[in-house]
Amino acid sequence: MREVAVVGVGMTEFGELWSDSLRTIWAKAAVAALADAGIDQVDMITVGCMSPGLFTGQEHLASLLADELGMAGVPAARVESACASGGLALRMGFAEVAAGLSDTVLVTGVEKMTDVDGADATYALGTAADQEWEGFHGITFPGLYAMLARAHMQRFGTTVEQLAAVAVKNHANGLLNPHAQYHLKLTIDDVLNSTMVADPLHLFDCSPVTDGAAAVVLTTVENAKKLGGKRPVVKITGSGLATDTITLANREDLTELKAVRLAAERAYAMAGRTPKDLHVVEVHDCFTIAEIMATEALGLFDPGSGAAAAADGLTGLQGRIPVNTSGGLKSKGHPVGATGVAQAAEIVTQLRGEAGQRQAEGATVGLAQNMGGSGGSSTVHIMEVAK
Amino acid sequence: MREVAVVGVGMTEFGELWSDSLRTIWAKAAVAALADAGIDQVDMITVGCMSPGLFTGQEHLASLLADELGMAGVPAARVESACASGGLALRMGFAEVAAGLSDTVLVTGVEKMTDVDGADATYALGTAADQEWEGFHGITFPGLYAMLARAHMQRFGTTVEQLAAVAVKNHANGLLNPHAQYHLKLTIDDVLNSTMVADPLHLFDCSPVTDGAAAVVLTTVENAKKLGGKRPVVKITGSGLATDTITLANREDLTELKAVRLAAERAYAMAGRTPKDLHVVEVHDCFTIAEIMATEALGLFDPGSGAAAAADGLTGLQGRIPVNTSGGLKSKGHPVGATGVAQAAEIVTQLRGEAGQRQAEGATVGLAQNMGGSGGSSTVHIMEVAK
Numbered sequence: 001m002r003e004v005a006v007v008g009v010g011m012t013e014f015g016e017l018w019s020d021s022l023r024t025i026w027a028k029a030a031v032a033a034l035a036d037a038g039i040d041q042v043d044m045i046t047v048g049c050m051s052p053g054l055f056t057g058q059e060h061l062a063s064l065l066a067d068e069l070g071m072a073g074v075p076a077a078r079v080e081s082a083c084a085s086g087g088l089a090l091r092m093g094f095a096e097v098a099a100g101l102s103d104t105v106l107v108t109g110v111e112k113m114t115d116v117d118g119a120d121a122t123y124a125l126g127t128a129a130d131q132e133w134e135g136f137h138g139i140t141f142p143g144l145y146a147m148l149a150r151a152h153m154q155r156f157g158t159t160v161e162q163l164a165a166v167a168v169k170n171h172a173n174g175l176l177n178p179h180a181q182y183h184l185k186l187t188i189d190d191v192l193n194s195t196m197v198a199d200p201l202h203l204f205d206c207s208p209v210t211d212g213a214a215a216v217v218l219t220t221v222e223n224a225k226k227l228g229g230k231r232p233v234v235k236i237t238g239s240g241l242a243t244d245t246i247t248l249a250n251r252e253d254l255t256e257l258k259a260v261r262l263a264a265e266r267a268y269a270m271a272g273r274t275p276k277d278l279h280v281v282e283v284h285d286c287f288t289i290a291e292i293m294a295t296e297a298l299g300l301f302d303p304g305s306g307a308a309a310a311a312d313g314l315t316g317l318q319g320r321i322p323v324n325t326s327g328g329l330k331s332k333g334h335p336v337g338a339t340g341v342a343q344a345a346e347i348v349t350q351l352r353g354e355a356g357q358r359q360a361e362g363a364t365v366g367l368a369q370n371m372g373g374s375g376g377s378s379t380v381h382i383m384e385v386a387k
Numbered sequence: 388m389r390e391v392a393v394v395g396v397g398m399t400e401f402g403e404l405w406s407d408s409l410r411t412i413w414a415k416a417a418v419a420a421l422a423d424a425g426i427d428q429v430d431m432i433t434v435g436c437m438s439p440g441l442f443t444g445q446e447h448l449a450s451l452l453a454d455e456l457g458m459a460g461v462p463a464a465r466v467e468s469a470c471a472s473g474g475l476a477l478r479m480g481f482a483e484v485a486a487g488l489s490d491t492v493l494v495t496g497v498e499k500m501t502d503v504d505g506a507d508a509t510y511a512l513g514t515a516a517d518q519e520w521e522g523f524h525g526i527t528f529p530g531l532y533a534m535l536a537r538a539h540m541q542r543f544g545t546t547v548e549q550l551a552a553v554a555v556k557n558h559a560n561g562l563l564n565p566h567a568q569y570h571l572k573l574t575i576d577d578v579l580n581s582t583m584v585a586d587p588l589h590l591f592d593c594s595p596v597t598d599g600a601a602a603v604v605l606t607t608v609e610n611a612k613k614l615g616g617k618r619p620v621v622k623i624t625g626s627g628l629a630t631d632t633i634t635l636a637n638r639e640d641l642t643e644l645k646a647v648r649l650a651a652e653r654a655y656a657m658a659g660r661t662p663k664d665l666h667v668v669e670v671h672d673c674f675t676i677a678e679i680m681a682t683e684a685l686g687l688f689d690p691g692s693g694a695a696a697a698a699d700g701l702t703g704l705q706g707r708i709p710v711n712t713s714g715g716l717k718s719k720g721h722p723v724g725a726t727g728v729a730q731a732a733e734i735v736t737q738l739r740g741e742a743g744q745r746q747a748e749g750a751t752v753g754l755a756q757n758m759g760g761s762g763g764s765s766t767v768h769i770m771e772v773a774k
Contacts (some may be wrong), residue, residue, distance in 0.1 A: 001487045001488070006485075021519070024735050037466060045564040053438045053440045053511070053514050054440045054446075056518070057514055057518050058514055058518045059437060059441075059467060059469055059515055060467075060469035060516075060760050060764065061467075061762050062467075062468045062475075063469070063632075063764045064633045064763075065515065067631075067632045067637065071630075072631050072632045073626075073631065073645070073649055074629075075465065075629055075650075076468075076479070076630050077466055077468060077475050078466065078467045079464055079466050079479075080447075080448075080449075080465045080467060081447065081449045081450070081465060082467075088449075090480070092479055094481050095479070095486045095488055096486075097570045098487070098488065099388050099482045099483075099627070100388045100486075101485065123444075126438050127439075127445055128446055128447040129447075130441070130451065136693040153580045164429060187412035240462075241431070242460060243449060243450045243453040243454065243459055243462065244457075245450075245454045246447060246450040246454050246461065246693050247454075250459075261462070262460055264461075265461075280641075330542075349440075371449060372447055372449070373447050376449075376450030376454075377463065386623070
């Protein structure tokens with residue numbers, strides 16, 4: 001297997017991008033990543049996008065977007081795993097370069113979510129749950145994650161104040177990220193006084209609906225060393241992918257995100273790393289409870305201790321292990337197909353030491369965890385500065 | 388890069404499968420392929436499906452289907468490239484095994500198309516065209532392929548009788564395939580007297596709307612030799628992928644399927660093969676004109692001579708190069724995400740010498756070509772009996 005490096009990152013502003021369409025948003029991120037890499041040709045393009053069919057009435061993005069970039073002809077592929085589509089695009093690009101099928105791959109993620117009305121966006125997102133056993137009965141994602149939160153509170157004594165601490169921390173980080181959708185300074189009381197969406201989750205426990213795109217350029221480590229100039233070369237040393245039952249009803253344990261644990265175990269094994277080796281982590285905080293459960297499933301904290309860790313500041317920018325320095329899905333925004341790629345872009349930016357005010361000091365090993373549905377699928381990628 | 392083999396194939400009957408849902412159809416094909424391979428565990432699952440969101444209101448198939456098979460936990464990924472989604476699933480599985488990321492991959496394709504009403508199926512399929520530049524103006528796929536046919540007729544003198552000959556041949560082959568949707572013996576006159584759908588394409592020039600699933604199991608050639616028993620080991624020696632402009636309006640030449648040519652060139656180069664080496668071929672005959680243009684783009688016939696070749700019987704079961712021995716999309720049916728995998732299953736069946744009455748005598752090298760939209764994307768895979 002060939003060693004794979006990330007040589008370019010790019011993303012659009014995340015937010016309600018009314019003046020752009022899916023294809024123009026995507027092209028901006030793609031061009032930014034190619035410019036960052038200093039190249040203008042690739043052997044393949046992967047696109048993570050959850051549901052362009054339901055959000056915008058357009059499938060077949062591989063053809064649409066290669067063409068939009070002036071690269072019609074180039075092999076291209078769309079992948080989907082609900083909100084883990086971006087992480088899956090990274091995995092497919094990684095496999096292509098690792099196998100030797102492609103030398104350079106443009107890995108992208110995109111979602112244009114605001115061109116449908118509110119009810120339709122909720123319906124489109126709901127197709128990531130089991131439509132026969134969950135959606136049909138009227139539950140949507142805030143309700144599914146509220147059930148996970150209730151189970152975690154019941155078993156471990158997790159509190160709404162601890163959940164709120166995740167939102168406060170991520171919005172504090174998002175203030176330092178110019179690409180973030182929301183630049184808000186929040187307090188615990190702000191979160192607890194916000195509208196209740198699905199008890200115990202308040203509005204500020206939930207990530208928003210967002211338009212946006214992100215891109216990273218992969219190539220061999222050998223090529224990266226030629227391209228990189230004085231910047232550190234960032235390798236992808238571990239790639240893990242896993243599923244779990246799509247329905248919460250079939251889970252053995254509602255307090256564990258098993259797909260995240262399995263994907264992490266596979267990524268750690270490939271990289272020869274343990275959670276203790278990590279300096280900076282991006283996790284899939286679609287809801288505050290999701291961040292807490294993800295940090296536990298990744299082995300950053302013992303089961304049941306993730307909530308206290310967040311409240312105690314262990315995951316803050318100056319904490320033991322900074323989590324979601326980008327602001328996370330909470331503050332940066334969550335254009336679902338783009339999220340996994342944007343996470344990778346943040347980790348690369350951190351490992352290059354280019355994160356400015358939100359820099360995790362001295363970070364050389366990082367991890368990005370992306371998740372689909374209520375944990376029905378997950379990807380985990382470990383990245384490291386090449387020595 | 389590791390050598391990759393196909394060790395199991397399976398598919399459902401293709402047709403209007405009213406008593407089955409997407410997940411049950413899929414599981415039948417998956418179980419059939421695993422049984423054929425003689426294994427009950429895999430390292431990864433890939434799923435080609437064009438638009439489960441628009442056809443059935445369900446995305447996140449990776450999680451849904453791994454779970455349905457009792458394999459929750461196993462890495463799984465859905466890929467989409469419109470009607471080339473199945474070929475793309477094969478490519479992703481190939482890359483996983485070639486890279487050494489997975490030893491055994493269950494590659495699947497599925498589409499459940501009959502649970503929406505007619506107008507919605509046409510809308511869902513239409514999302515494979517450019518929605519802003521084609522769909523918005525009211526054109527659907529029969530119209531797009533009718534324009535390709537008109538251009539071919541204008542340049543090369545192709546006739547409606549030659550188009551009809553493709554339908555007659557493929558339905559003759561389909562009579563010999565128990566999985567085919569339609570078992571009809573057709574004449575040229577039957578085709579020409581059928582309803583005009585989009586001039587010059589009659590009803591019998593068009594592939595149908597179909598439910599169905601197909602699966603193949605990939606592993607290393609080394610593993611395949613242990614598993615295979617007395618059956619020939621079938622290797623995948625070439626995998627090519629390409630795009631073209633999604634809109635016909637942007638094409639330089641409407642008489643060439645450039646994505647097919649580029650994908651074929653890449654696959655031939657990887658396999659070290661030329662068109663002359665092939666003994667049996669499956670192509671993407673969503674419309675009769677598509678088969679003619681695909682056989683030209685693959686280099687089986689010179690540009691402009693594919694129509695006469697079909698009419699002269701060169702692509703028949705006893706012809707110089709049998710094309711669509713399975714009956715093709717025309718007769719076997721076209722559950723869009725399943726088609727590319729079903730094509731691979733047919734080629735493997737032929738190379739194993741297990742195709743019964745539709746066996747292409749002595750076939751040891753075959754090719755499967757799958758296509759998205761009006762040729763906006765294509766995959767080409769070359770398979771060979773291992774010596």
